Amino acid sequence: MKNITILLLLITALIILIEPLPLRQIRGYYHQSMNPGYGHCYRCLEPWSNAKGHYTQYAEYKFTDEPYSGIRKYSVGCFSLCERCWSELTPRKRLPYYKKLYDDWDDIKVTPEHKDWNLIEKAVLEGK
Ligand SMILES: [Zn+2]
Numbered sequence: 221m222k223n224i225t226i227l228l229l230l231i232t233a234l235i236i237l238i239e240p241l242p243l244r245q246i247r248g249y250y251h252q253s254m255n256p257g258y259g260h261c262y263r264c265l266e267p268w269s270n271a272k273g274h275y276t277q278y279a280e281y282k283f284t285d286e287p288y289s290g291i292r293k294y295s296v297g298c299f300s301l302c303e304r305c306w307s308e309l310t311p312r313k314r315l316p317y318y319k320k321l322y323d324d325w326d327d328i329k330v331t332p333e334h335k336d337w338n339l340i341e342k343a344v345l346e347g348k
Contacts, residue, residue: 261302262317263309273299274306276318278343279334296334297343298322311345318344 235243241264248265252258258267277297284291300321301314322337 261305262300262320263305264302266302271302271304274301274303275299276340276343276348278339278348279336298340311347314344315341 244264244266248260248267248271251270252260252265252267255267255269258269259273260267261271261273264271275297276299277295279296280293281296282291282293298318298321300317301309305317306314318340319337322335322340325335
């Protein structure tokens with residue numbers, strides 16, 4: 221009986237240390253309910269109020285704002301994964317999460333020239 225208790229404690233500690241994805245998703249879903257209005261990681265479901273999103277830049281535009289500072293740049297990017305999930309996946313395994321974000325953009329307003337799946341896919345596969 222004592223051995224079983226120790227074994228269960230070890231398994232519990234291991235699960236807490238490893239934090240398997242389903243456990244993180246349950247926590248993320250719970251945190252979403254506590255932080256309405258925030259977007260979230262498409263993999264672990266943690267809201268951006270609690271997790272740092274990995275910014276993937278997929279375009280850069282230049283424009284002039286003379287007579288102020290001349291040529292200026294602004295980047296266009298998105299984040300569908302938190303830093304942790306992003307680092308756990310290969311570029312190819314990240315793609316479905318970016319595609320899901322891209323597909324969800326139909327429901328919100330995204331400037332048409334910024335909604336370019338080919339640019340996003342290329343940036344993701346390049347490891348950005
Ligand atoms: Zn995540």
